[in-house]
Amino acid sequence: KAGVTQTPRYLIKTRGQQVTLSCSPISGHRSVSWYQQTPGQGLQFLFEYFSETQRNKGNFPGRFSGRQFSNSRSEMNVSTLELGDSALYLCASSLFGQGADNEQFFGPGTRLTVL
């Protein structure tokens, strides 16, 4: 069974630009969660989508948005990029979503560098 895939793996943008990251979950998984990982802040939860609906949201500004398609693939968009948005963005999928003992399976991440 193929794992979680994320594209692209590396991305370089300049301040003010926008970026779209993509995540394809494990087949059959309906939940996709996004995390931002930085050396200073660690792993921070961005949002979770389940069956095309946003179910949970972290404390990030509105510049960070996402969506999920009917095939469970998800995209995350960051508009008006700032230097502080440089991070590893991780996507995780699970059968039933966040919470309880539901295991999340992580992709390799997209490393975004903002210049």
Added chain:
Amino acid sequence: AQSVTQLGSHVSVSEGALVLLRCNYSSSVPPYLFWYVQYPNQGLQLLLKYTSAATLVKGINGFEAEFKKSETSFHLTKPSAHMSDAAEYFCAVSESLQKLVFGTGTRLLVSP
């Protein structure tokens, strides 16, 4: 609100020595607890999880963790470290349908 504290951002051990990575949690209800490992340039991989079935949980690669409610701890151990264990380890807590909250991570360094 749930939270996790991992003591020690870096832990160094010699190959063959005991590995002990500390995790304390805060939760208003019985929590679900997880340990994940992240190797360089990779995503996170689940090592083990506590779901109230047993207080001593065995995971992959010889790791185990013990849930101690009185100490609100879920420390990760391995009797004998291997060079391949060098990675970053994250403890995480979840309550019911709430989001997964991660600790700040502990980088394990293994010397020959």
